[in-house]
Amino acid sequence: MQDGSSRRITEGRKMNLGIALRRLCVPLAAAALVLATTTTAMAAPAASKTPSFIDFVQQGTTQRASSNRGACWKMSIRSVETKSYVTNRLEYTGSDETMLTATSPAITNRELFFVCNTDVDTFSIESYVGDYVTTEVDYTGPKKGMLRARNKNIGAWEKYKFTCDTAKICYIKSVGAGKYVTAEYSYTGSGYGMLRARADNVGNWERFYIVEF
Incomplete structure (x- = not known):
C-alpha cells in the first residue's frame, strides 16, 4: 500500500x-x-477551362497543338455587312439544298453551328441537324464554292481556317478551295446572301461576327 x-x-x-x-x-x-x-x-x-473560340484562334499554333485539341464551340455567325445571321436553308432543293446564306434577322436552330478544332489550325462547321458544312469546289459559274451543310464526314472540303480579332470579327477561309468565304449580297432571289468560298482578299462581305453560346 x-x-x-x-x-x-x-x-x-x-x-x-x-x-x-x-x-x-x-x-x-x-x-x-x-x-x-x-x-x-x-x-x-x-480541370482546365476551354478558352473562348476567339481566344483559342488567337493562340499560337504551338499552344493550340498542346491544349484543347478537338474542342468544340456552339455559336452563330453574323455578317458584318448586313448584321444578318448565317442560316441553313433546309427548304431549298436540288443542288441548293441546305445552302448557307447570311440572311436571317434572328437566331433559331437553323442559325446554330458547332465549330470544332480538327487539327492545329483548321476547324469543321457542323449544322444543328448534324451535317458538316461543305465547300462545293466542283460547282461551276456563280455557284462555285457554295457552302452547304450536307456531309456526314470530314474531308478537305469540310475544313476551314479562322482568323479573328479582338472585336470578335473573323475571316473564314476554305481549305478545299483556298479562298475566303464571301456573303454574296449582289445576288438576287434565292441566291441573295449565299456563302461562297471565292475571295482572295477580305472586305466587309468576308467579315463575320462570332456569337458564342
Missing part, C-alpha cells in the same frame, strides 16, 4: 507522460493533415 508521498510521485509521472503524448500527437496530426491535402491535390488536379 502506497503512502501519500508515493502516490503523488506516481500521479506526477502519469501527468508528465500524458502531456508528452499530447505534445507528440499535435505535430503528428498536422503532418497527417498536410499529407492528406497534398495527396488529394495530386489525385484531383483542377
